[in-house]
Amino acid sequence: MGTAALTVLLGLCGAVILGLVHQQTGSDGFLVGLGLALLPVPLLLAVFGWLDRAAPTPRRHLLFAFGWGACAATLVAITVNGFATEWLASSVLPRAPDRADALGTTVIAPVVEETAKAGAVLLLYLHRPRDFGGIVHGAVAGGVAATGFAFTENILYLGRAFGDDLAFGHSGLESTTLGTFLQRAVMAPLAHPLFTVLVGMGFGAAALVARHRRAARTALPLLGLAAAIALHSVWNGAATRPMEVFLAVYGLLMVPVLGLVAGVVLWARRRVLRTVRATLPQYAAAGWLADPEPSALACLRTRALARDLARRRYGRRAARAVAEYQRAAACLALLRARAERGAPPPGFLAHERELLGTLWRRRPLASPATTTAARAAPYSVHRR
Template sequence: MDTCPPYPTPPGDAPGGPSRHAHWWQRRWVRYGALVTLLALSGLVILALVRRQTGTEGFLVGLGLAVLPVPLLTAAFRWLDRVEPSPWRNLVFAFAWGACAAALIAIVANSFATHWIATATADADGADTLGATVIAPVVEESAKAAAVLLVFLFRRRDFTGIVDGVVVAGVTATGFAFTENILYLGNAFGTDQLTGDRGIASVTAATFFVRVIMSPFAHPMFTVLTGIGFGIAAMSGDRRRLRRLLPPPAGLLLAMGMHALWNGSTTFGEYGFFAVYAAIMVPVFGLLTWLVVWTRQRELRTVREELPAYTAAGWLNPAEPFALASMRARRLARDHARRHLGRQAARTVAQYEAYATSLAFLRHRGRLGRAGADFTVRERELLHELWRRREVAQPALDHAARMTTPIAAPPWPGYAVHGAYGTYGVHGAYGVHPRPPGYGSYGPATPYPYGQAVPYPSYNPYRTPS
């Protein structure tokens, strides 16, 4: 069995390890239990409140209609997150927080504030307008931003950039919009039951068209602005305090402003809603979509530029940085493993891709002087996870790299790999592939053949960026 390259010695006082003397309330199962209990109680209370306002029949109709955009929005955010996928537990928490905790906070706070204003001013119509345009945006965006803040603080390793902020914020807002749509659609159905309206002219149809067809992205778009602020903060080093502290509240203020403009559009005249929708909402949605897609492409470029250092040190095969920097090659690698070794092998390749991407991002932050104090420990953990899965993942990625290269021979030296599918470049499962002189069946014969201890790629991750 070949020996992995040596690990760096982690500092003895490196933070991040579990405390031997942690109090009972600091234990993971206690915190998880408290969080699950909080969300479950919030869900039960919000369920009772919505059902009380809409009635059982209205609740069921609202639920059936409100669930329609949820899979599409969730799939869109998962697509954006394919380079370094967020753990499912983070996304489940974000959706549950938005649908239960944030929705409960919003309903209680909005109702209380609007009732108080109406009592103080004796103007019910004015109180409703003020509540929709001022109170609701502040309360709702703050409640949704709490989920992003919690992930940012307690799942910091999973929150490394703009895309992570966008995905967590978007999924949270999707859950919030889901609950809110149940309430609006259920009330609309109740109104139609009282008036006897049916068909496309009903209040239910109009509400469904505006909230589900025209603007399912409204709440996610508002909260994404907050997520971008947290993403910028996550990319900043500890020494740049202003860059770490200012973007999150700035993003939250922008989210509140956009939300207030959207809610107040109906007060701008007969065509105010359509004017705001066409002139502001659609262009901002397009701009944010472009920003996130561009950021995702930059992440792939980071993978391609940072991983060759680990190739030179003997941790990765020469073809892997090219394959891991292409979403098409990643998919081909998973399909290849699934065909030859089954679904579990495909999951192993997917995990390998995720860990390698995290490693590239970690090195990139270290090179820019933005790494945390646990840089060495985290790097060692990621390399260990890669080494455990290399026998299955490396041949699949090598195959994908060759399949996505438009020329006869790959542009990287020493691409021959030995693993679960045979030896590529010698007499493996896919025939004989040429390799340059001086390269063995395990990659480059010099200067660091696989199976031999090699120098570890080292640099100072805490240097001041130039």
């Protein structure tokens, strides 16, 4: 019932936000903006999907995150940003409208937008804690939500730019649409995802902290949100400055921060695989897995080989069964590691039984393929 209600709510938000964007861009601008805004989305989703391979997040959760960012978060942002900026201009700074706009861009918008996007991560953290296994899961959820947000926002900005070009007769290299597309979709398609990944990392780190350490579990998401707001504020401020200032901020701040965050997430991804390797042997000792499988399941190359073997021998359905087996094994390892760390999610025992049941059902197809893959690629297994 809750899922159905949330789906309806997101659908209503989507209808309202698309109506507002269409109203501000016109039909031609909306279609052009929609087409151009779509271009970076598959690439961004592919990046986050690649990061998520070690212990894949359920697709329905990623669909929810994208829908929340594209529909609910953008509706909140457009409504609150507009109201707050108008209030500043009319009541607080009536004689300085430019200053009101600057405050709206650098102070209000970052707070509102990052808080709105963080709503998707917060809901998954609170209501799907068993699938929220650490920093990678948090970063992926935040990044996908922000990708949805940027998609809708790009429709608005690109549609407006196209309308300006029609009104003033701009075309070619002088086109506002081209400049907007280059800035938002080519130079900085990861801007919004980068901000909200910081929020997701905070929630992901909190999920790994022992449950009795309530202060740390509260502080880590707030620190992630504060970092996202601060970085977003600097970015918005730079975008209103001359090009040389923007490029300096882009090169000296945004690129290094992106590199640092990517390094942390990749480290966390490798840590997931090490956790799988270290934790699954106890399930092998209990008879749930064959002896070569823990190492094989801790290697992405060997996992891919096992799926390929199953597909060639028994077809796509068998490959999907192997993929489900691999995901269940990885999630089982993370779940057990969280429990041993003193941070088991609610319903730990029930979820462990559910994952073991998945292993048992998929074992007739998946275990032979995994064992064969482990023997066929011993170098990859031992290396990874």
